[in-house]
Amino acid sequence: MAVQPISRADPGTTLEVNRSTITEMVKPLLACGLLREAAPEQMKARSGRPPIGLSLREESKFFIGVNIGVRRTQVGAALVDGQLLGEESFDTPSESENALAQMRASVERLRGFSAQSNNICNRRQRSCPT
DSSP, rough: OSSSOTTTTTHHHTTTTTTTHHHHHHHHHHHHTSSSEEEESSSOOSSOOOOOOOEEEEESHHHHHHHHOEEEEEEEETTOOOOEEEEEEOOSSSSSSHHHHHHHHHHHHHHHHHHHHHHEEEHHHHSSOO
């Protein structure tokens, strides 16, 4: 995982957009709790106005990814730190409606499993065992 927190300027430089664009992109991520702002004193000292850092909230969020291949489709759930919580794979149906239905079902199963696993881990020890 990348070093956190990062300043808003860092992704702006990487993506070649200005800080106001990054601010607009970050607002909904902060509002839904995916990101959090770090206090300026947690950032490395720089000249000028101290940056407000951004970091992912690791304690309760997970991501679901879907890889649709010609022959096989994989669906997986992972924590922000990359720890895999679960995965499923199936033969990719030729009919798009069937493919979407199977992906939706896999995502729902993984969401339930991931949320349950994550909540159990968080209640017991604030982090999941490896």
